[in-house]
Amino acid sequence: MSSHSLTLPSASPAAARKRRLLEILGALAIAGTYIYLVLNQPTDITGGPGSASALIALSGFLAGAVLLIVAVLPTLPTSTVVLIPVALVLNIVLGQFVGSTLVPFYLDAIGTVLVAVLAGPAAGAATGALSSIVWSFFNPTVLPFAAGAALIGCLAGLAARYGLFRRFYLAPVAGFATGIIGGVVSAPVAAFVFGGTSGVATGAIVSAFRSMGDSLLAAITKQALISDPMDKALVFTAVAVLVYALPRRATVQFPFVRRHRVLAGRNPEQGA
Amino acid sequence: MRLHPLTTLAAAGSTAVITTAAAYLPLSLAVITAAVGLSARGGTSRRLLPAAAAILVPLALSLLVLHGLFFPEGDTVLAQWGPARVTAEGLSFALNRAAQLCAAVLALLVFSFSVSVPDLVAALSAKGVHGRFAFVLASTLSLLPAITFRLERIRQAQEARGLVIRRGLLHRAAAFRLQAVPLVSALVEDAATRAAALEARGFGGTGPRTSYRDVPERPWEPPFRMLLLLAAAAAVAVRLLLAGD
Known part of the structure; x- marks a missing residue:
């Protein structure tokens, strides 16, 4: 169904090399920004608002996310590209519902993780980054979290690739681990760009750590380590429920699901 | 203007x-x-x-x-x-x-x-931004009201079948499942149909495109x-x- 067209020219190896380079540059931009922020934070955090760190966090993470999108989006098959807007809407609809309640969770990654499980880590990363960029049309405060969202999509895809969605009890474990990494990476954004968190419930947790004398980044990282792993464990469980509830015909249309036997059950014959 | x-x-x-x-x-x-x-x-x-x-x-x-x-x-x-x-x-x-x-x-x-989203999409494509990004942006913005409406319809249907959202985490999780599963299966099904239709019209191809929308x-x-x-x-x-x- 989504096989390559017979009449249109296929991509050249040079273009593939360029995309790989962009992917690596994007990942380096995100990693470099994070390392710089963590190393330089003690001198800067009370240096007044609008400190240089906010700008570095914004530009570094955003540039990395954009590079990842530019590298990955043209390589995805049509069946995946068409699923991305659906995933974005699921993120927004379910995330906005939870974001407005007094729960220290976000649940704003269900669509991203769904695409990652069905179409792989690269598609997951692109969906995460795109989700933040498109969502910022309604809520510009999610824009700086693009890199963290891309990371979560990528990790969810890797979890699916290595069979963690084949056993139902492994999905929350994978979500928990993803949440730890994602939370640690997103904490500098919350600390430097926002000077806090965007929700009242998460803000209360940060306040508790601040009252014990923690620096802002330490307090927000600890809050992220409380909220994010639980949040992502819930998201991964929800996605596992959703993916297994889908008809098998719908899931095996994705080459990633077939090739890596992402879901438990009989492996359908190739090309059947 | x-x-x-x-x-x-x-x-x-x-x-x-x-x-x-x-x-x-x-x-x-x-x-x-x-x-x-x-x-x-x-x-x-x-x-x-x-x-x-x-x-x-x-x-x-x-x-x-x-x-x-x-x-x-x-x-x-x-x-x-x-x-x-x-x-x-x-x-x-x-x-x-x-x-x-x-x-x-x-x-x-x-x-x-x-x-105006159609203008933005046309302007982005004219400046060489990949058509797929424009598709994702435009498609998300137009799907959002449609999917919100659909979720509302599913909730009404489930309530007609006796769904009552009670307090407590388990009840809420069950209510979430009753609404999310039909929504997501329908959306994935739709996406597959759309993918086939778009593919048949050369969506996956590379090469020059003609835009019928001119943004002055x-x-x-x-x-x-x-x-x-x-x-x-x-x-x-x-x-x-x-x-x-």
Whole structure:
């Protein structure tokens, strides 16, 4: 169904090399920004608002996310590209519902993780980054979290690739681990760009750590380590429920699901 | 004639960047006033202000509680209850940061509430942005109301079958499952149909595309955009240089 067209020219190896380079540059931009922020934070955090760190966090993470999108989006098959807007809407609809309640969770990654499980880590990363960029049309405060969202999509895809969605009890474990990494990476954004968190419930947790004398980044990282792993464990469980509830015909249309036997059950014959 | 969508995007983006870089309370307040004024003039304030309030009120409250009550770095103590100390430094940090975020958020929202999405998509494609990004943007924005409506229909159908959302985590999870499973299966099914139709029309192909939508721009707009981007870059550079000293 989504096989390559017979009449249109296929991509050249040079273009593939360029995309790989962009992917690596994007990942380096995100990693470099994070390392710089963590190393330089003690001198800067009370240096007044609008400190240089906010700008570095914004530009570094955003540039990395954009590079990842530019590298990955043209390589995805049509069946995946068409699923991305659906995933974005699921993120927004379910995330906005939870974001407005007094729960220290976000649940704003269900669509991203769904695409990652069905179409792989690269598609997951692109969906995460795109989700933040498109969502910022309604809520510009999610824009700086693009890199963290891309990371979560990528990790969810890797979890699916290595069979963690084949056993139902492994999905929350994978979500928990993803949440730890994602939370640690997103904490500098919350600390430097926002000077806090965007929700009242998460803000209360940060306040508790601040009252014990923690620096802002330490307090927000600890809050992220409380909220994010639980949040992502819930998201991964929800996605596992959703993916297994889908008809098998719908899931095996994705080459990633077939090739890596992402879901438990009989492996359908190739090309059947 | 309306401004070219990329010009308004550049204006909103550079305003957000410059306000963040300047971190100067009067400038933030001026940007907030200008943004509210522009949206009132454009007739979007009725939709924009509630959306902005939904984002900014929790954010500002959270900042005020966080830094107003607990700011270990502050020296000038105004009041103290147990571990909570209200410090002048904390309050001014919260106020500055909240004003700055309000300014950036409002500037970007004025853009997104006033832009015509088909024009933006056409302008992006004309500037060489990959057609798939334009597809994702346009498709998401048009799917959002459709899917919200669909979720509402599914909820009504499930309620007609006896779904009552009771308190407690398990009940809520069950209610979530009853609504999310039909929604997601229908959406994945639809996406597969759409993928086949798009593929048959050469969506996956590379090569030149013809756009039937022409977005006019005035001759001064491209240099003006360049100027805005340079101003934003200069503001960032000055801020980084000052921080380096």
